[in-house]
Amino acid sequence: MNNTIKYFQQLLHTALALYFGKESNYVSIQDIPLPNPSEFSPIIPNSIQPTFEERIVLLLALMPHLSPQTLDSFFLQNKDLDRPYTEFGGWKGASHNGFLPTGQTVAFIIGNAELNIENFFHRSHWFYKNNILHLEGQGDGEPFLSGRLVVSDEVLAKLQNREYEPEYNASFPAKRITTPLEWLDLVLPYNLNEEINNIIRWIQHENEIREQWRLNRIVKPGYRCLFYGPPGTGKTLTATLLGKQTAQDVYRVDLSMIVSKYIGETEKNLAKVFDKAAYRRWILFFDEADALFGQRGETQTSNDRHANQEVAYLLQRIEDFPGTVILASNLKDNIDEAFFRRFQSALYFPMPNERLRYQLWQKMLPAEWLPDNTGEFFQKVAEYKLSGGNMVNVIQSCAIQLYGKTPPKLTLEQLKQAVARELSKDGKVVN
Ligand SMILES: Nc1ncnc2c1ncn2[C@@H]1O[C@H](COP(=O)(O)OP(=O)(O)OP(=O)(O)O)[C@@H](O)[C@H]1O
Ligand SMILES: [Mg+2]
Incomplete structure (x- = not known):
């Protein structure tokens, strides 16, 4: 990364020199020779050839992690007004002492008034779609570009050659589950096995299936499924193997814990799980879903009402989730009709004959x-x-x-x- 950092330092130096009308070796930042692009190849998806400007955005986002001092020149004070230059944008972190770039910093460096900088941060841009970087933390009613430029944890993990796995804790109540078992180890009744194969087919070919017959107008993306039946009949194992079979990570969320313990914080924490999962193609596995069924119906205490709101929120997020969601429960009588309607399938895992x-x-x-x-x-x-x-x-x-x-x-x-x-x-x- 050393060459890349040097390149960026030169770029910044030039951008500032040009802005303040000082002498510079280059007439434009575009003239600075590019570093070897291979330093980035682990981060950028193969199918994408980033533009010059996109490279700058990515580099700028990485700089607080790679070489924070490089951005110190942005702390320059405007002597006439005795305050920092508004045009540089930027934040100071809560614990980080250096300069944290924003969308405005991008606009300043690129310095091309014709270019719509906001486009880099739209949901349709590959930065967002591939979960590489985004802007966050704009104040209410403040300019969109005042958001801080944030690279995803996955990109940082890739740069450090480690695998990304979010940590399980109260504010991120989901944990990745895996199994050393294989598909052939699973023993299920014939019909159930067929149903599971259908889910696999959907996961593998969802886009083709929805597009081929223009079903995307009426059929929502994703798949929502309920596994129910007695303990130890293979619900968790099947969910885990579904992930293994379709090369997706499976994250388990323990609902009994969420609904009872974290009332109040639940929505925020669940939102984190859904947001993370959405662009990472995770399978979300909600275990102990009985906790949900139990919470519906007549409410008495304010705690119950609160829990009911959370359940409503959770169901809405499940319905809107564009990936695969599996809920597991031991109960079969307690599940009401309204519940079944939201799921594409409800599969019963019987005791084996x-x-x-x-x-x-x-x-x-x-x-x-x-x-x-x-x-x-x-x-x-x-x-x-x-x-x-x-x-x-x-x-x-x-x-x-x-x-x-x-x-x-x-x-x-x-x-x-x-x-x-x-x-x-x-x-x-x-x-
Ligand atoms: N149908 C099955 N085929 C193969 N192995 C099974 C099956 N059912 C259970 N097992 C074995 O039993 C273990 C426990 O099963 P699993 O955790 O999937 O049950 P479950 O239905 O999720 O139970 P619970 O309702 O208690 O969560 C599995 O890891 C596996 O070793
Ligand atoms: Mg289980």
Whole structure:
């Protein structure tokens, strides 16, 4: 980046010299030889050839991070008026001691009155669409270009060669979820599997599908879906694998936490999640959506009313979200009609039947544990009425028993005991 910084220093020096009618090596900032463009290539999408002016905007936005002192010349005071030059724009940060450029700073450096500087910051510009930079923080009724020039966290991460992942905390209540499992590990009833494949098809071909038949006039972008059913039946796993399959990050938002804990702050925090997610092609996974269903209906206390407003806000954002949103819940009776209407599909994840349990055990049990006659073994264990989640617990408990044994063979009796322990958690017995 050194050459780029030197280039920018020269550019600034020249722009100021030209503005104040001082001597300069160049007649115009365009004459300064450009640095090697490859220094930027990680940040700029392949399909884009930035213009000279766009380069300046990007460089200026990066300067507080790359070389803040470079911008110090903007602190120059106007001696006649004994105040900073308005035409430079700029802010002083809350903690940053240097100059933070604004849209006005861009206008000053480019110095071309014919050019509409605001265009660089429109939603249709590639800067915005690719989440590279934007203006923010204009005061009420103040000029648009007085907004601070902000590069996205992703661009900064890319410059530092690290992967961007926002931190989970109260003000950003979403966390990325991943799984080491693959699509083939997922065992679902045939119909459900088909429905999931439809979602994948939509995610992969949404634009073509909507444009081909001019459906964009009537069909909203994005896909909203409800997963419901008993615990441990694969709702979270399916959502995570959907992301893996379509190369999108999946972010999980725990609604039970949001609706109860952060009343008041919720809208602001949720807005952050939706805003971040919108241009990053994330799949948003709202877990424990029961918290939402519970909050609708008659309200008594002011807290309830508040929560109801938040729910309304959340539903609106979900409806308007241009990507994939999945809500998960254990309840099936409590969900009212109004809810279902907002979703493109509501998929029921049932407890697996015997055939599916057979497959689940087959995929999950380590081959080393199995007796010679596996067919009979699987048939027997498939009889226990367990969810996939239950099986994981049973297997863990068996693993602890088998650790250190040679050979580590699992007997039906051992497995049965582990199943009994698992079922007793829900007050059930082995049948
Ligand atoms: N249908 C399935 N296919 C394969 N593995 C499964 C399936 N269901 C559950 N499992 C296993 O059980 C684990 C727990 O399942 P998961 O967390 O997806 O359940 P869930 O439906 O989200 O439960 P909850 O309602 O409690 O959140 C999975 O990580 C996976 O190992
Ligand atoms: Mg879950």
